[in-house]
Amino acid sequence: METQAFGTIHGQAVTAYTLTNQHGVRLTCLDYGATWLKLEVPTAVGRQNLLLTSPSFDGYADPRSYHGKTIGRVAGRIGADQYPQPLPANEGTSTLHGGPHGFSTLMWAVQATAEQLVFSRYITSAEDGFPGDIDVKVTYTLTANDDVLIDFDANTDQPTLFNPTNHAYWNLNAGDETIQNHQLMLNSHQRFAVQTNKVPTGELLDNAHGGFDFSHPTDLGAALATMQTTAEKGYDDIFLVAPHTASEPVAKLTQGKLGVTMYSRRNALVVFTANAFGDELDFGEKTSRPYIGIALEAQTAPSAVADPRYGDITLLPGQPRHEQVRYHFEY
Numbered sequence: 248m249e250t251q252a253f254g255t256i257h258g259q260a261v262t263a264y265t266l267t268n269q270h271g272v273r274l275t276c277l278d279y280g281a282t283w284l285k286l287e288v289p290t291a292v293g294r295q296n297l298l299l300t301s302p303s304f305d306g307y308a309d310p311r312s313y314h315g316k317t318i319g320r321v322a323g324r325i326g327a328d329q330y331p332q333p334l335p336a337n338e339g340t341s342t343l344h345g346g347p348h349g350f351s352t353l354m355w356a357v358q359a360t361a362e363q364l365v366f367s368r369y370i371t372s373a374e375d376g377f378p379g380d381i382d383v384k385v386t387y388t389l390t391a392n393d394d395v396l397i398d399f400d401a402n403t404d405q406p407t408l409f410n411p412t413n414h415a416y417w418n419l420n421a422g423d424e425t426i427q428n429h430q431l432m433l434n435s436h437q438r439f440a441v442q443t444n445k446v447p448t449g450e451l452l453d454n455a456h457g458g459f460d461f462s463h464p465t466d467l468g469a470a471l472a473t474m475q476t477t478a479e480k481g482y483d484d485i486f487l488v489a490p491h492t493a494s495e496p497v498a499k500l501t502q503g504k505l506g507v508t509m510y511s512r513r514n515a516l517v518v519f520t521a522n523a524f525g526d527e528l529d530f531g532e533k534t535s536r537p538y539i540g541i542a543l544e545a546q547t548a549p550s551a552v553a554d555p556r557y558g559d560i561t562l563l564p565g566q567p568r569h570e571q572v573r574y575h576f577e578y
């Protein structure tokens with residue numbers, strides 16, 4: 248394990264922690280936001296980072312930047328009035344990615360071993376505006392067979408919500424190309440209809456029509472071309488994950504020899520293709536612009552907050568919850 252100073256926030260030092268496995272795959276995370284900073288794989292021409300990464304901490308200090316960060320208590324958008332107790336709003340009347348003081352804005356304690364980075368944090372209701380004081384642990388594991396596991400664990404003292412995810416953006420190009428030359432496969436046949444504020448209505452739409460069918464590996468450039476007539480001009484969609492076993496992937500993203508395959512038991516995956524990105528974010532050698540990265544966010548469907556047909560995101564005292572997402576890399 249190696250550490251590197253990575254700036255400061257509110258007078259506190261931010262540190263980058265790097266694990267390396269036997270094949271030379273390197274995982275780097277920050278204590279701030281329990282952020283996934285880099286995933287580097289060895290290639291014929293040197294190491295290649297597969298994530299969108301800002302070169303300095305400035306790129307992570309803004310609470311509206313989510314790249315690589317741990318998102319919680321609740322990923323995505325829920326109406327601040329969809330729960331019996333008011334939730335902290337940060338986008339009109341919605342709570343986006345855990346509200347204004349979500350997991351992504353917090354400094355986490357770190358315990359590191361040769362293959363794990365364990366980020367832990369006690370978060371009070373006064374601190375982030377959700378009911379209940381919670382104990383949270385986010386564990387990144389880099390295995391000998393080129394998997395990264397992210398385990399999310401939580402306990403609470405009062406009923407609350409827990410639906411965390413990671414918001415890494417992928418770009419498998421060595422140079423400055425966008426993800427338009429990538430192929431995407433999703434284990435999904437339906438997606439959630441949303442209101443204009445992007446909070447789901449609870450209705451499902453069929454993926455078979457209009458550029459949403461990724462049930463086989465699909466060229467993202469061609470798919471994005473079909474989206475140019477829409478207001479979003481790309482994907483920002485909550486896909487319903489089809490029933491599957493633990494060994495069946497929920498998503499696979501490839502470009503040439505490089506690939507990332509995601510495994511998750513949860514029933515939804517948000518796909519966001521950075522449709523309106525401009526130069527407000529600095530990704531170093533990757534020029535921030537539309538389609539410079541793709542976020543694949545495994546989660547329980549946000550509709551579960553109000554509709555038990557779509558799962559259960561409640562966290563109850565005495566009933567700790569555990570969620571996991573696994574990524575496998577080919578290079």
Ligand code: FUC
Pocket residue numbers: 313323483484517519542544
């Ligand atoms: C994704 C999208 C949102 C938002 C955020 C940064 O989760 O669903 O629309 O732009 O990322």
